[in-house]
Amino acid sequence: MNTSLKTILTASVASLFPLGAAQASEPATSGQPDTVLIQAKKISAPNVDGTSQAAALSASSDSAALLRDVPGVSLYGAGGVSSLPAIHGLADDRLRTQVDGMNLISACANHMNPPLSYIDPSHIGSIQVLNGIGPVSNGGDSIGGTIRVNSPDPEFAMAGEMLRKGQAGAFYRSNGHAHGVNLNATHASDAWSINYAGSLSEAGNIVAASPFKVVSQGNGGKPGLAGDVIGSSAYKSENQSLQMAIRNASQLLELKLGLQNIPYQGFPNQRMDMTGNRSEQLNLRYKGDYAWGQLEARLYHEHTRHSMNFGDDKQFWYGNAPGMPMDTEGKNSGTLLRAGLPLSERDQLNLGIEYQRYRMNDWWSASGTGMMMAPGTFVNIADGQRDRFGMFVEWEANWNPNWFSQIGLRAERVSMNSGPVAGYNAMAYGNPASPLSVPGAFNAANRQRADHNLDFTAVARYTPDSSFSIDGGYAMKTRSPNLYERYTWATSNTMVMNMNNWYGDGNGYAGNLNLKPEIAHTLSATFDWHSANPDQWQFKIAPYYTDVHDYIDAVPCSAASKICPGRKDGFLNLSLSNQNARLYGMDVSASALLLSTEKYGQFLGNAVLNFLHARNKDTGSGLYNIMPLNAKLSLTQHLGHWNTTAEIQMAAAKTDISAVRREMTTPGYTLLNLRSSYTWKQWRFDAGIDNLFNRFYRNPLGGAYLGQGATMGQGVPSGIVVPGMGRSLYAGMQLKF
Structure with missing residues (x-):
């Protein structure tokens, strides 16, 4: 960009924000997410940054909700603590989601336990979002980007002293009568540290702003659901962690133990509900500074035992079959070794190797005595194996005060296999020993796969002066x-096809042994104008373009050489195939200090606008679950101990949809949210109202409503989108001690 053009653009932006800008965020407090989004060293995700608001801990029990203000990020609807974030339209397993460095995997045919569901918002110390051109050292087996969630670093006392501190909190939300508590306590010397964190959250069904479906008659003598109740949206979640660490002047050894128990969690856009999810985690990390550079090593293991069945709002008995028990067990182990080697004052080399071993079994025990779900066990996936081994190298160069570059290469081998399968019985599902049957043909096929994947990134940052910077580049990522x-x-x-649905669209799915890895080519840039003092004003424009070869999308069964039963209930039975896709868009964000007086305090404005266009190039159809044009405007006042925010949330109508899935359109909407906090000594109080005017709206990423009734039968009405939540008042408090 030439100097004259930069001067004109800078002057134009300054005229829009004459008094400067700052992030419209509330001051962080100990025990809260101090910085939920942190720019990685030098180059990370130049077009997604921001800070978290501590009030979010009272407003939501879903950790993914902490990302709702990040440009380019949207959230797929799911359970109350299990929504799935998307970065520029790419979500779920297309993202690398790490919790305390562990690459967690959803062990569920409906993806009810995504990685972010394994940590409570009150346990989070930082979240880092890296888009599709993020460093290869933080990626691997993903094409959309990386989300890195970390609990707070261990705290130590000053030399010769002892540190004892803690925090306790509680919240209540009117819609769904959600309530919860959390506790965090630390005991440490200058050489060792022990921390305990625990949380409990629970909620009933939430309510939409107005009726959106027929009043239900109830199941098994239970009361029916009113027309405005979003069935199967209740949940209960318990999380505990224990962190132990020792250190000396240049080294740190840290051990984290985690335990999660979710006794139940309803899913409005799934035919089943979670009836149990228990996870045990062990995570060991070492960091050391040496004369030659930095060394980091990590070893982790996570075990998940997951169960599904019909919850209270869904029909439990089908003839003589009491429910449909579905079970999954996942074992996830991994190790990482990485080193940072300063080569010169200008150059640094980052090297690493990584290995992940994943084993999973998915089985459905017999129910009743009929032919549909008896007498044997349905084996959905037997001894599923997915192992990743990767190596990466990155070169960073600070060429001069104005220029920085980073080039990285990552090579991975992903090997997969599974064992023989079987239906409930041979008569209805086929003889698993006969290659002429569906399970027999699968068992006779070569199921072993080995993919050799490459990732490459080349990014740069140009900073001509203290008020302007450009960064961006190119990446090739593979999943x-x-x-x-x-x-x-x-x-x-x-029936059995309905059970495999990790999309929330109500359709039935069968996999495809012949799928190839997805390869994404991404170009992205961020133009950042800001005041010399970053607390005054800032304006960012971040365009991006992604072309995905062999994009895995839904197709009619015949297109994947499968024969599937037809349907007359408004939904479809589908399979998967490699196609090609294109996604492009722009994130725009701005912040400004609008007014600063001694009497009225500071007034800060913040604005975010997201535009995304995504299309299947082979079919010409839109891609599934793409958020339409949306924007968020907020005004925050900081006055003494008070911080008060008014926020307008807007979304355009969703008309560009995935035709093959019969995805539904949604109208546009505008919501008003209010929140305020007060801090006094060791206390913090939060209160707010979401959807102040109780506007009814259909969530563009909510999926198909399957929250009640005979979800396994033909009577579930199609064409209903899960609506957004109606008005909700909430309050919370935190006490440091």
């Missing part, structure tokens, strides 16, 4: 299919 995409096999009847 192999997950176990469900490759190895779910059943096409015998609609």
Whole structure:
């Protein structure tokens, strides 16, 4: 960009924000997420940054909700603590989501336990979002980007002293009568540290602003649901962690133990509900500074035991079959070794190797005595195996005070396999020993796969002066299919196909052994104008373009050489195939200090606008679950101990949809949210109202409503989008001690 053009643009932006800008965020307090989004060293995600608001801990129990203000990030609707973030339209396993350095994997045919559901918002110390051109050292087996969630670093006392501190909190939300408590306590010397964190959150069904479906008659003598109640949206979640660390002048050894128990969690856009999710985690990390550079090593293991069945709002008995128990067990182990080697004052080399071993079994025990779900066990995935081994190298160069560059290469081998499968019985589902049957053909096929994947990034940053910078570059990223995409096999009847749906669209799915890895080519840039003092004003424009070869999308069964039963209930039975896709858009964000007086305090404005266009190049159809044009405007006042925010949330109508899935359109909407906080000594109080005017709206990423009734039968009405939540008042408090 030439100097004259930069001067004109800078002057134009300054005229829009004459008094400067700052992030419209509330001051962080100990025990809260101090910085939920942190720019990585030098170059990370130049077009997604921001800070978290501590009030979010009272407003939501879903950790993914902490990302709702980040440009380019949207959230797929799911359970109350299990929404799935998307970066520029790419979500779920297309993102690398790490919790305390662990690469967690959803062990569920409906993806009810995504990685971010394994940590409570009150346990989070920082979140880092890296888009599709993020460093290869933080990626691997993903094409959309990386989300890194970390609990707070261990705290130590001053030399010769002892540190004892803690925090306790509680919240209540009117819609769904959600309530919860959290506790955090630390005991440390200057050489060792112990921390405990625990949380409990619970909620009933939430309510929309107005009726959106027929009043239900109830199941098994239970009361029915009113027309405005969003069925299967209740949940209960318990999380505990214990952190122990020792250190000396240049080294740190840290051990984290985690335990999660979710006794139940309803899913309004799934035919089943979670009836249990228990996870145990062990995470060991070492960091050391040496004369030659920095060394980091990590070893982790996570075990998940997951169960699904019909919750209270869904029909439990089908003939003589009491429910449909579904079970999954996942074992996830990994190790990482990385080093940072300063080569000169200008150059640094980052090297690393990584290994992940994943094993999963997915089985459905018999129910009743009929032919549909008895007498044997339905084997959905047997001894599923997915192992990743990767190596990366990155070169960073600070060429001069104005220029920085980073080039990285990552090579991975992803090997996958699974064992023989079987239906409930041979008569209805086929003889697993006969290659002429559906399970028999799967068992006879070569199920072993090995993908050799490459990632490459080249990014740079140019900073001509203290008020302007440009950064961006190119990336090629590769992702192999997950176990469900490759190895779910059943096409015998609609019931079993319905059970494999990690999209929330109400359709039934079967995997495809012949899927190839997705390869994404991304160009992205960020133009950042800001005042010399970053607390005054800032304006960012971040365009991006992604072309995905062999994009895994839904197709009619015949297109994947499968024979699936037809349907007359408004939904479809589908399979998966490699196609090609294109996604492009722009994130715009601005912040400004609008007024600063001694009497009225500071008034800060913040604005975010997201535009995304995504299309399947082979079919010409839109891609699934793409957020339409949306914007958020907020005005925050800081006055003494008070911080008060008024926020307007807007979304355009969603008309560009995935035709093959029969995705539904949604109208546009505008919501007003209010929140305020007060800090006094060791206390912090939060209160707010979401959807102040109780506007009814359909969530563009909410999926198909399947929250009640005979979800396994033909009577579930199609064409209903899960609506957004109606008015909700909330309050919370935190006490430091």
